[in-house]
Amino acid sequence: MHQVKNGDISVEEFTAKTMERIHQVDDSIHAFLHVNSDAIEQARSIDKKIKSGEKVGDCFGMPISIKDNICIKDTKTTCASKMLHDFVAPYDATVISRLKQQDAIFVGKVNLDEFAMGLTTEFSAYGPTRNPWNIDYVPGGSSGGSAASVSAFECVASLGSDTGGSVRNPASFCGVVGFKPTYGLISRFGLISYANSIEQIGPITRTVKDTAFMLNIISGHDSNDDTTIDNPQDYLSGIDAGIEGKKIGIIQEMVGEGIDPVVLSATKNAIAKLEGLGATCEEVHLEMVKYSVAAYYTITATEAGSNLARYDNLLYGYDFPVEGYEFNSYISKARTKFGPEVTRRMILGGFVPSAGHAGRYFLKALKVKQKLTREIEQLFKKYDYLIAPTVPVLPFKFGEKINDPIALFLVDINTVTANLTGKPAISVPFEMSNGLPIGVQIIANSNKDKSVLQAAYALESTVKLPEVPI
């Protein structure tokens, strides 16, 4: 990118190189579901703009990959589901139109767990993505394609979505930066909803600065999304402010039982580094964390059951003739295209909020969410940041945990809190273990997104990771 900015190479040349890289490595990691065949053409038109002295956007020529649950006009948007196999989005998501205005180039749509439900990208209907650090390992999920594509130099940045860790988890597993902003900071217009009350689009980049750069473009109030907040910031300026004098709480419930000793020691090292930079770190408790995963699954299943109800294939979807069916039998037939994990959550989503059971499940989950929020806000009265490993276990191999619910519980437990409470959280790659990266997570109070980036930048400056082997 530096060379492009200096004019040493053209946008077209740089884009061609990126496309070549994708062709080279994507056979083995399968981050992409569709590659943009017009990318070179778009690069040429940006070069033309530059030559003719026209004003070009801040992202000129920047190759970006987009999770395939975010709409790009006239482009297939499948959510990695057979259910939306032929769905072509008729509009741009707000994040897409903002990037387009800045002359970004979308190199393609990347893989995810079907409808963003999963932690490993194994639930994609189009086959899993592999971890660029070791292709026998999962890249994390659900934004596995996003994290892998950034990690493998198939693009400079990617947009993912984070419902319960879906940006931070794969960022941690793939050794890149993943950020889940304050709820409402980034417009969700054009993001295909899974659990709309807690999810956010988030950037995945190689550096914290790139994340700040992306945020400057994509964040901010949007009249197409009533839940967006208006808090204009320059996330790049003062990113090197440091963390001297800041108070950091170490969430004990996230470094306790089940944590991999290697991850624990990496977290301790990170804490030592932060203290070295002038912060003070203390152990804190967040009692409600132990109920957070159960509450998370109850709430997400309920919202997913409603959000995905529209996929009846009447208006779009896949090739399946409507005629000759009675409505109810048609609906059941049409919806058999959902994969196993989506089906499981649909069934759960039909049960937990239902009249006879809501009191025991859904309403309880909402109570947990409320209490957890109150508890964490209490902590933020005293602490600037909370810290924990992004995932308390190391990246694992394919098939290793997919059928082990307790193991998967551990994969979720450190990330869902930020979603349930609406707080900003970032995963920063910190150490390597056996050639696989470990990420550290920093959480702050609502609207402290800039502050999170400053802390992440400080921590990042103490790290030097090896080159990705692929």
Next chain:
Amino acid sequence: MTKIGLEIHSQLTNLDSKLFCPCRANYREYEPNANICPICMGLPGSLPRLNKKAVEKATLIALALNCSTPEKIAFFRKNYFYPDLPKNFQITQLNIYGNTSVGGPGHIIIGGKKIRITRVQLEEDPGRLIYEGNSSKNQITLVDYNRAGTPLVEIVTEPDFENPKQVRDFLNILSNLLENLGVSDPSLDGAMRADANVSIEGGNKVEIKNIGSFHDLEKAVHFEITRQESLHSRNIPIPQETRHWDDKRKITVSARSKEEELDYRYFLEGDIPWVRMEKDMLNKLKKEMPESISSKKERYVSKYGIPAQVADVLSSDKFYSDLFEESYNEKNAKEIANIITTDLMGLVDTREKRELSKFTSAHLRDLADAIQTGKITRNSAKNALPEIVKTGKDLSRIIAELDLGNMSDESELSKIVDEVISEESEAVKQAKSNPQTVNYLVGKVMQKTKGKADPKITLNLLKKKLE
């Protein structure tokens, strides 16, 4: 005792756009599926954008029904599968976290009886299904989404009605009220729909769904009471159930039990943040609230001396009262009220007639003037009206074209009076003994002059000649 409760659905037909998207709220003039967008079609990635104007109009209704307004309102999802529902859930309101609908408990007095309002809520209307083909084999269902997402207000009453008559009175007053508030045009097809619940002494509550008009609502309630009473008189228990109104056969039929068991899995619509009902907004609405029908009527009677019955007709129809308000002054108020409620009414009593009518308040003012200054007679005014409604021409032109000018030339009138006296010897005799019957002779003069004779001069002439 018979208990009847109502759920009235009224479209906010006077809004520009739908409840959550920029499509037109007036969907009626479009080809099927031409008034749609990604939001009202629920396309993947679309999000609702709350139409604040709709919240204001619904609040206006709540205020007019003396409802409390909450500090904040919230929206909920009602989840069920139906082909007219693009998202397979409907965005509506619910009071599970206290009152978060636009209107809380309220009341309205109808003929001295207090009807309690449970709540007023704002929600989106689904699309429309059109069935084609006659046998079940070749029947097809067509879906038109033009209506999907249009704003609908639901007004729920307590079971305070005791008979269909009270229901009818309430519906009349309610539809006048909605029209008077300028929020809805009740005469539009499908603008008003209703559900009702009916129970008689000793029976269970029966819900009647899908009543497509106010007219049918009264019929449905009447049918249901009769049905329940007939069961009861034969000692057959009345089960608690949901019934549908069959508008072709005009009867209620039992819904399949499956429908009764529907579980809507209500929960908060996270895409629409809670809306604070700002004091400023409420005050502004209260200030802008049009004068109520009853206070209008009261004013017409006390200020202009218009008879109560006339004032009633005038005030309860916004079309008439608007005409009145635009044209009256201190002197002509009574005359104008009279013209509207006797002669004009039959010419503009339906929506179609009103749309075609070229009649304006200026015409009304001219007419009253012409009558009061004796330019034309009341009779001639009546004859001029159809022509004005049809053509919209100036009154003066119509008087000239139809030759309606007042006959006040005494010598000319005198001739006609003489003619009548010689033709009506019997009546003349009577009039001499009983002056009251002279009006018959005035009528005869009118007949001969096609209503143009000045009644005062005619009467004086007659009296003189009969002495």
